[in-house]
Amino acid sequence: MYSLSTSPPHRVAVTAVGIVSPLGVGIEETVPALRAGHDGVSPVTAFDVTRTRCKTAGLVDLAKVRDRLDLERARRNRPRHPASLMMMTAAQEVRRGDPGFEPELFVIGTTSGGMSFGEAFYRAQVEKRRPHTRAAWLANYLPQKPVLEAQGMWSSAAPSQIIANACASGTNAVGHAFRLVRGGQQRRVLCGGYDAISEMVFVGFDSLQASTPEMIRPFDKARTGLVLGEGAALLALEELGDAQKRGAPILAEITGYGISTDNHHLTQPHPSGIGPRQAMERALADALRTPGDVDYINAHGTATVFNDATEGTAIADLFGDRVAVSSTKSMMGHALGAAGAIEAAFSVLALEHQFLPPNIHLREPDPTWRLNIVANTSREASVRCVVSNSFGFGGTNATIVLEKV
Amino acid sequence: MPSNSTGQTSRICGLGWVTPLGADLDEVWARLGRGDVAEPRVITNPETGRDLVYAPVPPKTVEALGRNPRLRRSSAISYFAVAAGLAAVQNAGVCLTPEAAARTAIVFAISSGGVIYTRKFYEQIVKQGANCASPMLFPETVYNAPASHLAAQFGIDGASYTLVSDCTVGFSALQFATQLLATGDLDRVVVVGTEECDWILCEAYRDWRFARRPGGSRGALLAEGAAAVVLGRDGDLELTAHPGAPVFRQKDADAALQRIHADLVPGGTVNLVVGGANGSFADAIERRALLEQFPQTTQYHPKQALGEALGASALIQVVVAALALRKGAIPGGNERRMDSALVTTLGYNQQAGGALLRRLD
Numbered sequence: 001m002y003s004l005s006t007s008p009p010h011r012v013a014v015t016a017v018g019i020v021s022p023l024g025v026g027i028e029e030t031v032p033a034l035r036a037g038h039d040g041v042s043p044v045t046a047f048d049v050t051r052t053r054c055k056t057a058g059l060v061d062l063a064k065v066r067d068r069l070d071l072e073r074a075r076r077n078r079p080r081h082p083a084s085l086m087m088m089t090a091a092q093e094v095r096r097g098d099p100g101f102e103p104e105l106f107v108i109g110t111t112s113g114g115m116s117f118g119e120a121f122y123r124a125q126v127e128k129r130r131p132h133t134r135a136a137w138l139a140n141y142l143p144q145k146p147v148l149e150a151q152g153m154w155s156s157a158a159p160s161q162i163i164a165n166a167c168a169s170g171t172n173a174v175g176h177a178f179r180l181v182r183g184g185q186q187r188r189v190l191c192g193g194y195d196a197i198s199e200m201v202f203v204g205f206d207s208l209q210a211s212t213p214e215m216i217r218p219f220d221k222a223r224t225g226l227v228l229g230e231g232a233a234l235l236a237l238e239e240l241g242d243a244q245k246r247g248a249p250i251l252a253e254i255t256g257y258g259i260s261t262d263n264h265h266l267t268q269p270h271p272s273g274i275g276p277r278q279a280m281e282r283a284l285a286d287a288l289r290t291p292g293d294v295d296y297i298n299a300h301g302t303a304t305v306f307n308d309a310t311e312g313t314a315i316a317d318l319f320g321d322r323v324a325v326s327s328t329k330s331m332m333g334h335a336l337g338a339a340g341a342i343e344a345a346f347s348v349l350a351l352e353h354q355f356l357p358p359n360i361h362l363r364e365p366d367p368t369w370r371l372n373i374v375a376n377t378s379r380e381a382s383v384r385c386v387v388s389n390s391f392g393f394g395g396t397n398a399t400i401v402l403e404k405v
Numbered sequence: 406m407p408s409n410s411t412g413q414t415s416r417i418c419g420l421g422w423v424t425p426l427g428a429d430l431d432e433v434w435a436r437l438g439r440g441d442v443a444e445p446r447v448i449t450n451p452e453t454g455r456d457l458v459y460a461p462v463p464p465k466t467v468e469a470l471g472r473n474p475r476l477r478r479s480s481a482i483s484y485f486a487v488a489a490g491l492a493a494v495q496n497a498g499v500c501l502t503p504e505a506a507a508r509t510a511i512v513f514a515i516s517s518g519g520v521i522y523t524r525k526f527y528e529q530i531v532k533q534g535a536n537c538a539s540p541m542l543f544p545e546t547v548y549n550a551p552a553s554h555l556a557a558q559f560g561i562d563g564a565s566y567t568l569v570s571d572c573t574v575g576f577s578a579l580q581f582a583t584q585l586l587a588t589g590d591l592d593r594v595v596v597v598g599t600e601e602c603d604w605i606l607c608e609a610y611r612d613w614r615f616a617r618r619p620g621g622s623r624g625a626l627l628a629e630g631a632a633a634v635v636l637g638r639d640g641d642l643e644l645t646a647h648p649g650a651p652v653f654r655q656k657d658a659d660a661a662l663q664r665i666h667a668d669l670v671p672g673g674t675v676n677l678v679v680g681g682a683n684g685s686f687a688d689a690i691e692r693r694a695l696l697e698q699f700p701q702t703t704q705y706h707p708k709q710a711l712g713e714a715l716g717a718s719a720l721i722q723v724v725v726a727a728l729a730l731r732k733g734a735i736p737g738g739n740e741r742r743m744d745s746a747l748v749t750t751l752g753y754n755q756q757a758g759g760a761l762l763r764r765l766d
Contacts, residue, residue, distance in 0.1 A: 118609075126531055135612075143570070157653075160651065176584075185584055
């Protein structure tokens with residue numbers, strides 16, 4: 001039988017982070033961009049947006065990603081999906097950040113895998129073309145391919161688990177990996193998430209009128225919706241004692257994880273905010289923390305009317321207006337399956353560098369709730385405990401708690 | 406074993422499925438025993454005129470699944486999943502009261518997901534323009550839509566996960582479920598694999614030289630359907646799911662499979678192998694591995710009758726193995742006591758996986 005954990009839980013350290021987002025390739029670019037409140041949203045040019053309401057997204061500089069990838073020529077020229085390039089670059093940064101980290105398991109979140117290659121395959125059918133690249137399209141369409149490419153950076157034959165829980169996928173991946181290490185089921189897990197912009201998903205959010213033709217303004221009274229983003233982030237998790245013994249860098253500690261499912265509707269949260277509230281309550285209880293212990297909340301904050309209404313209500317009910325809150329999606333859009341992982345990485349950076357990333361484009365906070373929003377400019381602060389939220393289609397909600405060691 | 410949690414086991418306490426041969430456990434078993442095979446359906450790629458083939462769940466079976474208000478806008482994949490999940494919970498004899506639901510989680514295994522709505526939605530974008538794409542279709546295209554519908558049926562407000570990969574993903578889901586059970590927060594996990602077919606999926610896999618052509622015998626017969634296994638603390642069968650292994654080069658596939666087999670059956674003795682042979686390139690590799698490690702062991706390959714149901718197929722194999730151990734026979738075979746069954750698959754996209762089932766009585 002599976003053994004129920006009876007020994008004291010292990011502490012779980014984050015020993016390295018790798019990040020590729022519209023705010024930069026790597027931590028060195030990301031920290032100043034977060035501090036400066038950089039706006040990483042730009043016009044979409046990869047596909048036709050003349051007939052969509054929204055025309056912008058948070059886009060990764062793929063040319064820079066290719067430049068940074070340290071691969072021998074043969075591997076460099078292999079056809080790859082942008083998601084693979086981003087995952088490989090994030091993996092490379094983790095390797096450089098903690099060269100001694102050898103993952104036993106990969107737990108990765110995504111929502112759409114290599115969707116744009118599936119689109120290319122469909123268009124080829126319509127246009128009655130059979131290009132040579134279609135074999136690569138098919139192999140790279142499946143969601144495990146970017147994970148395999150990242151594994152290749154370690155030449156690792158470790159197994160992988162790929163979670164597709166819509167927009168909560170990244171946080172679910174980090175949370176599940178945390179639970180495995182804390183429970184002693186694994187010693188070292190590489191976790192995170194990825195997603196790359198695709199036309200199908202872009203139009204999907206547009207068709208639901210969830211995306212906006214304007215700026216993304218989380219928690220603003222006049223918010224009109226989200227813009228999509230893309231990126232990848234990876235976090236190296238290891239049992240704290242093991243990491244300390246080998247002299248690994250200890251960037252932060254993950255202390256809690258909460259998951260809830262809101263069965264109200266496939267795409268709309270219950271108006272009471274019960275789903276987000278349960279996820280946060282469960283994460284805090286898991287971390288043996290109270291709302292008063294938390295210094296900063298990296299909110300899901302998509303800037304849709306429904307999400308911010310329910311999340312704002314849940315945060316206000318649970319934390320009042322003491323805790324600083326921001327949605328970093330205001331700077332880079334919503335990277336779907338990567339969002340939770342990227343925001344976990346941002347939370348680690350906030351703990352490490354002692355600042356609060358801003359919620360940009362805020363003009364007038366929604367008066368429905370009183371929140372302590374980090375409005376428009378970052379703040380220097382003493383940050384010891386952070387909550388990071390992700391909520392998704394299917395009513396899936398996930399929250400993690402991160403702390404300074 | 407390659408990871409700390411690999412050796413952990415759980416108990417099988419409920420089974421359910423929806424297959425091209427029906428949705429009742431005993432009825433499908435009897436049909437397998439009679440040598441029935443899934444009836445292929447020929448469809449045409451409307452863009453190129455090329456004929457394609459797959460094994461559907463028959464309309465009669467779909468009608469018998471009944472209507473469900475929550476699923477009124479859903480695609481077939483969610484119908485199959487909910488039907489298999491509900492059947493497995495019923496088979497387990499569990500009444501999901503709010504208290505029981507609070508200690509129940511869901512883990513889904515999916516490879517292609519909601520391809521019918523995904524293709525229709527993208528077709529609207531390409532042929533009618535982005536402003537004509539229906540918002541009714543898009544939500545059902547997400548991988549976790551079937552899991553969401555089943556969670557709503559059960560009233561589960563806790564853990565619900567959807568895992569994605571190739572046809573080995575069912576083993577990952579079983580191992581994931583065992584990891585969840587080990588936290589002590591749960592009494593049971595309902596593990597469901599589900600898949601639907603569409604011409605674009607058949608075209609892609611045929612183009613990839615994985616799926617067979619109409620009338621052909623080489624390549625896999627793609628199939629749709631679902632299978633569900635309830636894992637918990639009680640049950641007559643113990644399950645050990647392997648976390649799997651990536652296969653970076655095809656020449657390494659034999660070794661990856663053999664390593665998984667050796668991890669699961671360290672003594673090298675098992676009564677039955679439920680294999681993943683489906684007519685594709687992977688068969689020869691799996692055959693070599695099994696011949697070397699289990700030359701005398703009885704083998705049964707359910708995909709030869711039920712087709713290759715992608716994300717659902719590993720769980721269909723597990724259901725077959727569980728029924729075989731309980732009945733003491735493979736479909737159509739003579740009864741004899743069997744204590745253990747190895748379930749194994751080499752996936753079509755660089756994964757290998759497996760599980761071991763043992764009788765506990």
